[in-house]
Amino acid sequence: MSAAIELHEHEEEEDLPAWSLPAEAVDRIRVPVTLPDQVTREWAWGGSTGAGVRVCILDSGIELDHPLVGRVDHSVAVLRDEEGELHVVEDDEGDLCGHGTACAGVVRSLAPDCELTSVRVLGAGYKGGGETMLRGLAWAIEQEFPVVNMSLSTTRTKYVERLHELADRAYFKRVLLVASAHNMPVESFPWRFASVISVGSHEETDGLTFYYNPTPPVEFFGRGLDLDVAWLGGGTLRCTGNSFATPHIAGICALILGKHPDLTPFQLKSVLYQTASNAKGAAA
Amino acid sequence: MSDLEAAVAAGVLGADEAHRALLQATVEVARAIYGAKAASVFLLDEEADELVFEAVAGEGEGELIGMRFPADTGIAGWVLTTRQPLIVDDLSADTRWSRTAAESTGYVPKSMMAVPLLVEERALGVLNVLDRPEESRVRLSEVDLLGLFANQAAIALDLLQRARRAREALAGEGRLAPLARVAGRLEEDERDAALELLRALDRLLAETT
Numbered sequence: 001m002s003a004a005i006e007l008h009e010h011e012e013e014e015d016l017p018a019w020s021l022p023a024e025a026v027d028r029i030r031v032p033v034t035l036p037d038q039v040t041r042e043w044a045w046g047g048s049t050g051a052g053v054r055v056c057i058l059d060s061g062i063e064l065d066h067p068l069v070g071r072v073d074h075s076v077a078v079l080r081d082e083e084g085e086l087h088v089v090e091d092d093e094g095d096l097c098g099h100g101t102a103c104a105g106v107v108r109s110l111a112p113d114c115e116l117t118s119v120r121v122l123g124a125g126y127k128g129g130g131e132t133m134l135r136g137l138a139w140a141i142e143q144e145f146p147v148v149n150m151s152l153s154t155t156r157t158k159y160v161e162r163l164h165e166l167a168d169r170a171y172f173k174r175v176l177l178v179a180s181a182h183n184m185p186v187e188s189f190p191w192r193f194a195s196v197i198s199v200g201s202h203e204e205t206d207g208l209t210f211y212y213n214p215t216p217p218v219e220f221f222g223r224g225l226d227l228d229v230a231w232l233g234g235g236t237l238r239c240t241g242n243s244f245a246t247p248h249i250a251g252i253c254a255l256i257l258g259k260h261p262d263l264t265p266f267q268l269k270s271v272l273y274q275t276a277s278n279a280k281g282a283a284a
Numbered sequence: 285m286s287d288l289e290a291a292v293a294a295g296v297l298g299a300d301e302a303h304r305a306l307l308q309a310t311v312e313v314a315r316a317i318y319g320a321k322a323a324s325v326f327l328l329d330e331e332a333d334e335l336v337f338e339a340v341a342g343e344g345e346g347e348l349i350g351m352r353f354p355a356d357t358g359i360a361g362w363v364l365t366t367r368q369p370l371i372v373d374d375l376s377a378d379t380r381w382s383r384t385a386a387e388s389t390g391y392v393p394k395s396m397m398a399v400p401l402l403v404e405e406r407a408l409g410v411l412n413v414l415d416r417p418e419e420s421r422v423r424l425s426e427v428d429l430l431g432l433f434a435n436q437a438a439i440a441l442d443l444l445q446r447a448r449r450a451r452e453a454l455a456g457e458g459r460l461a462p463l464a465r466v467a468g469r470l471e472e473d474e475r476d477a478a479l480e481l482l483r484a485l486d487r488l489l490a491e492t493t
Contacts, residue, residue: 097362097380122366129365155367156405183369184431186402203424225424232379240371240422 032262039274039281041208045255050111052261053254056145057107057247058136059100059152061093061120068105068230069116077120078136086135091120098231102239103151103247105230110207110251111258117145122152130159134166137177141170146257149250150179150196151243153188163190171195176257176265178250180242181218192217197253197269201225201245210249212276220272222248300451303444304339310437311341314413317429321415322391324348325401325437326360327445328409335360335410338441343391343414351389358382359398360410367407369399369430371422394418399430401438408441 201224224245
C-alpha cells in the first residue's frame with residue numbers, strides 16, 4: 001500500500017466551496033455549531049457520556065472483556081503478509097502487552113458510553129513499527145473515527161512527511177488525532193504537528209483536570225502520574241507517562257463530541273482551551 | 285603487530301577504556317542520585333539483535349558485563365521498541381517484564397526505571413535504574429532527570445562504539461588493516477618516501493576531484 005498516493009486523492013465536501021468563495025455561495029456556508037459567548041464545561045460536555053462517539057485506540061490492541069474497558073466494538077490488526085505487504089485484518093488476539101488496554105480503560109473511565117475500536121500496530125517484540133503505525137493511522141482516517149488516540153510516536157524522520165500528510169488529512173476529515181508528546185526531550189512525531197492535539201502530563205490526580213499550554217509544541221497537559229490503569233488479565237497496573245495523559249484528553253474530546261458531534265477539530269481544540277483548568281470556562 | 289598498528293591500537297584502546305569509564309561513571313551517578321540498588325546500561329548489538337550489559341553499578345557489578353539477551357526481552361526490549369522511558373513500580377504485575385531474564389542475572393528487582401539511549405535517530409541501548417527506595421513516589425521531574433542521564437550515557441555509548449569500529453577497521457581483516465600493515469613494514473627511511481608518495485597521491489586526487 002502506498003499512503004503517499006492515497007493522500008493525494010481529494011475528497012471535497014458536498015455543496016461547499018473548496019478553493020474560493022463566490023458571492024452567491026456565502027449563504028450556503030452553514031456552521032453547524034456556534035460556540036456561546038462563554039464556553040463552559042457544562043455547555044461543552046454536561047450530561048454527555050460519550051454515547052455515539054467512535055474512539056479509535058491505535059496501540060498494542062485491547063484486551064477483550066476487561067472490566068475497566070467493557071465493550072470493544074471492533075478490533076483489527078496491521079499485519080505483514082509473506083510478501084512483506086501490510087494489511088488491516090480482523091483481530092482476535094486482544095492485547096499483547098497491556099499498553100493499549102490501559103489507554104482504552106482511561107478513555108472508558110471518562111466517556112463510559114463511547115464506542116471503542118482497537119487498531120493493533122504495536123506488540124511485544126514488534127519490528128518495523130513505523131510502517132505499521134502509518135498503515136494503521138491511514139486506515140483509522142479512512143474510517144473517519146472522530147477521535148483517534150495515539151499514545152505512540154516515531155523518532156524516524158523518514159516517516160515525517162507521510163505522517164504530516166496523514167495528520168493534515170485527518171484534520172480536514174474531522175478526525176481528531178490526540179497524540180502523546182515524547183517523554184524525553186527528543187524530536188518525535190506526530191505529536192509535534194499543529195494539526196493534532198498533543199498531550200503531556202501533569203501531576204494532579206483528577207482525570208478532568210487538564211491544562212492548556214500557550215507555549216507549544218505540547219498544547220495540553222492531562223493526568224499522567226501514578227495511575228492505576230487497566231492491564232492484562234483483567235487487572236490493573238500503576239503507570240506514569242504521557243501515554244496515559246493522552247487518553248484523558250481523548251476521553252474528554254469524546255465527551256464533548258457526544259454532546260456536539262458536528263464540531264470540527266479546530267472548534268474542538270478551541271473548546272478544549274476554553275474549558276481547560278487554567279481558563280475561565282473550567283469553573284462553570 | 286606493526287609499530288603503526290600498535291600505536292593506533294593503543295590510542296583506540298585508550299579511548300575505549302575512557303569511554304567505558306564515562307559510561308560506568310554515568311550509571312554510578314544515576315544509582316546514587318536515585319538511591320537505587322543498581323543501575324545499568326544495555327548496548328544494542330544490532331547485528332545479533334541482542335542487548336548486552338555494558339556497564340553495571342550496584343547489584344551485579346563486575347559480573348554481568350557482556351551478558352546478552354534477545355533485543356525484545358522484557359522492559360528494556362519494550363523501551364527500545366517504543367523509544368520511550370518507562371517506570372514500573374511493581375514488575376511482578378507487568379506482563380512486559382521477563383522474570384526469567386532477571387533471574388539469570390542473579391538479582392530480581394521489584395521496580396525499575398528504563399530509558400532509551402538515543403543519538404539522533406538511532407536507539408543505541410537502554411539505561412536501567414533498579415529498585416529505588418520503596419517510599420519514594422515518582423515525580424515527573426525524576427522522569428526528566430532520567431532523560432538527562434540517558435543523554436549522557438548515549439553519548440558515552442556512541443563514542444565507545446565508534447572507537448570499537450575504528451579498532452576493527454585497523455585490525456586483522458578490517459578495511460584499513462592493509463594500510464596499517466604496509467606502513468608498519470617499512471623501514472624508517474623508506475617510510476618517509478612512502479609517505480611522500482601518499483601525499484603526492486592525495487594532491488593528485490584533490491586536483492582531479
